[in-house]
Amino acid sequence: MQVDERVEGAVREAYRAVIAKDGDRLAAAFAGLNEDEAQMAVRYAVFVVGFIVKDVFRNGATEAELSELADKIIASESPWVDLGRREDLARLLAAATSGNIVASSTARADVVGNILVVGGFLLTSFRLDDQRWWDYLDEIWAAMEAAG
Structure with a gap:
């Protein structure tokens, strides 16, 4: 899948907000995205979380x-x-890890917010010692594009 630059920028800004622990900035990260772009941003965030969980727990x-x-x-x-x-x-x-975040016990808005917060946490916690979180994210985007 080709990463959409505009959507990728919104997700990256959401991660900056999470890392800064700035809820207002997180809420504003998707401002200006239409519904399709917002859904794509969530799919990107799900991929990031799934990728990192699989990377950390290689045997599942x-x-x-x-x-x-x-x-x-x-x-x-x-x-x-x-x-x-x-x-x-x-x-x-x-x-x-399966790419499907349907969660019946959690409100949709909470799922979206949570997947972004979780992604920001994972990016900073599980990057290599000499790696910046955004470089780890770039590797994940490249893997997403390669996966088609």
């Missing part, structure tokens, strides 16, 4: 590992955003 993540990761994300991000219950976040992580 267990429920316990995803719960532990969800706990770490909640502990890190809870001072500025409510990510809901650990179980729901762990399910979101698992769902992202």
